Amino acid sequence: QVQLVESGGGLVQAGGSLRLSCAASGRTFGSYSMGWFRQAPGKERAFVAGLNARGDMTSYADSVKGRFTISRDNAKNTVYLQMNVLKPEDTAVYYCAAKRSLGISTRDRTYDYWGQGTQVTVSS
DSSP states (O other), X not given: OOOEEEEOOEEEETTOOEEEEEEEOSTTGGGOEEEEEEEXXXXXXXXXXXXXXXXXXXXXXXXXXXXXXXXXXXXXXXXXXXXXXXXXXXXXXXXXXXXXXXXXXXXXXXXXXXXXXXXXXXXX
């Protein structure tokens, strides 16, 4: 069992930056691939970024490529999402997720554990 707790959300002006953190419980964090998803009001949850267990492979949604960076620190059981040049359309609840199987996935149903989400609001 893995518990995930996100933090770092908030209100920021367009063009600004935020760094989200996701702290995981459990001693097997290093064996999980991780992902960030987001859900805007009235929209389905969407993939944002993914990172494999070793931390040497990443994947990003086209809408965030070049602006967002996913990373992990297995010693701290934490995954991060650095978000730069934020836009109003990035406004959403951001969720951290973990999957037991190897490799990155953009499909939310392949993830086994989810955090409670953190709100990110970007004002224009």
